[in-house]
Amino acid sequence: MSLRIALLGLLSASGPASGYDLTKKFETSLAHVWQAGHSQIYPELAKMAADGLITVEAEGARGRKIYTITPDGRDALHRWLVGHSPSAVPRSEIALQAFLAPLLEPEEALAVLERMKATFEERLRELERLGDPRSKKGYGKYALDLGIRQARMAVGWATDSIADLKASGGAV
Amino acid sequence: MSLRIALLGLLSASGPASGYDLTKKFETSLAHVWQAGHSQIYPELAKMAADGLITVEAEGARGRKIYTITPDGRDALHRWLVGHSPSAVPRSEIALQAFLAPLLEPEEALAVLERMKATFEERLRELERLGDPRSKKGYGKYALDLGIRQARMAVGWATDSIADLKASGGAV
DNA sequence: GTCCGCATGTAAGAAGTTACATGATTCT
């Protein structure tokens, strides 16, 4: 369902696009929000067209198909945004590793936390490169802000957890 | 893979347990970290036993099977904790909704953000009920702290986004 | 004795990943 919504959202916000275009947008503007490769996107677009949510507006070179959102599609998107209360499906490899890290020897646990911290810092830098959400406009702004805060929070958590682990001398 | 790791982690940390016990632990101690129902857990346990990572240590009443982690299982768990760098698979319905919310009319977007804020506050209360991670011991402590910080961050984000939306009068 | 919680499973389908496969166009 969410993939479908993401595609409808992109078509609604940026206008007609091909599967290829949409795949690129997943790699760029949607990268920190939702993930999907072309092998998932192409079949989904076909199903959405069959369901009347989008239509092939034009066919370009190399068999390129340009999809447009239909009124039905806009409806479905609107209904989801207004009516769907998203659940934070708790399935995070990072949290799982954090959960289990205390099973390790203290030095090993420390190394794991340090590695995580480095990952978070890298992620934070990447998101900050995308621009300052306060000065940005349009759709994507709130999500970028959320991503940056998330990364910052994670760096802080890792820093404090490392300090805690060192202070306790591993006596968790 | 991660489900397997989570199961190995529980067996390693809390000792022998049945599929039923493990399912309960997913509902309680692991609830904010990883999600899985019994219909996923039972077949996975069978596969893990076939792979030699766990064994049936005893059979109790009602066909209850008590699994224990084997040295091979401990090995696999250790290797994952030390060697696997978890990727933050970006797939969050919440971020997606935040991303697309500016497509809505301002009042509608506001309602969506308010609803999210309420959800985060509820989640924060739930996690705080589980105890103060600073005073807690053992495995699970760091993950709980992470969860609480996450929820707090999200409440702050929603609050600020609502204020921003109100200030801009919807002129995103 | 019947209801509730314990306890285990299967099946069908949706969603996501990785790899395979193919052909057109543009650039050098």
Next chain:
DNA sequence: AGAATCATGTAACTTCTTACATGCGGAC
């Protein structure tokens, strides 16, 4: 002519969700 990029698809497999199905044991 060859390489890179555009552009679309399929297939096999893993993971996850929802629903169906069954039976034991203890409490009242």
